[in-house]
Amino acid sequence: MSDNGGPSFQDCRSPAKSYSTSELKIVRRRFSVRMSFINQDTESNPSVDKSTPQHSRRCQNGRSPKLKESVMTGQLSVKERLTKHNAVLLHVDHQEGLYTGVRDIATLELKHNVIGLTKAALALGIPIVVTTTTESMWGPMIPELAAALAKHDVIERTTVNAWDDPRVVRAVQATGRKHIIVTGISTDVCLAFPAIAALRDGYTSYAVVDASGGFSQIQVDLGVARMVQAGVVPVGYSTVAVELLGDNAAPESQAVYAGLGIPFSNMVFGLKQYWQSSAQAG
Template identity: 75%
Template sequence: MNQSQFYQRLTRDNAVVLLVDHQVGLFTGVRDIDTLTLKHNVVGLAKAALALKVPVIVTTTTESMWGPLIPELAQALPNLERIERTTVNAWDERRVVDAVKATGRKHLIVAGISTDVCLAFPAIAALADGYNSYAVIDASGGFSQTQVAMGVARMQQAGVIPVGYSNVAVEMLADNAAPEAEAVYAALGMPFAGLVFGLKQYFSPH
């Protein structure tokens, strides 16, 4: 593995976000992270990506079994068509791979439920196809802490880079003076963000 891949920066121009199976039924089984926090994080990631015009691809699996996309995410991405599939590994669905490939971007930011399957399988598989994979651990969830730990370990051994929902967003933002900065921080819903922008206005010259 080329060690330099770990130091390639994520930008709004080289990244694509893949959200895998954030479905109502699967949410009920999540045990490693509070489900309200999980919703907050994945919706924040999606909104931040939209603010930066980073492509977002959403896939679900067998909705007749696992239910629809969580409503909060569906509302955040109102004009986005999700790809419903039956394959366990999202990367085995040609429509998902084609959607990612069509963006022309090689840095794949993935989140999914469960962490050890819906996240790990496509994140690892994409590496074999020449993508740099980033696994958003806190925008994903698993059915036990052990399963999550094993999933993260397996991804790291394969070369997937574990990240958090807010750090990938601000890495893509790159500059707090960018016109999208306020929208990105608002999307992330970080508790101090309102204070920061309030102070900025307070200290701005009049």
């Protein structure tokens, strides 16, 4: 129970649904159909050298290793690296009602990751755009994120895909940055839809999978697979933050690691402060 007597987020959680063999067969069949179209396209493509060992050697799923690499890497082929100078963070639909349905990650861990990424972005001076959908239906933004972004305007919209709201697009465009880091509840909709849409509009999209959550594990898996096939780059909350930091000697480094709340980094900084105070005392 929560402090006000109502149900807490943890009270609303239930064990993840187990899927039957027949349901899993349907998913595998759909993937097989999609892969068959990819294989047919490869066979009919005159630019593919079919005499090479790469073409004759097939992966278990029927794709050539070369084709598999091109599908899985997507936007990793871009020349410009992700930095704190070219990135913008987009938070989508981190709302109380939606959090009660998350099943692939513990609620407290999800909040920890979202807030950690947000604090790291603030420390690095990275622009943050935040949007919610139909708060009368899905509730307000979670209080922890609202507190961290107290000085930011929240764009409340009605569209399912955040990228379909012109205000969201304009807010991202106003930053002048072309690398967009996206989080969302749920992973397969509120994260995947805008990440893919931004990609089509010329952005390099990064999906922060562990700062997002889905209503079942299979929905999350399918959402991530769809994003990767489209060219979105999947990342973790702390991984993308330290990539943005770039240099542990940077003046923002301690604030970034403190914001991320990684246990080992907290211990390292604690030891650093201890040795510094010991040296001064001696």
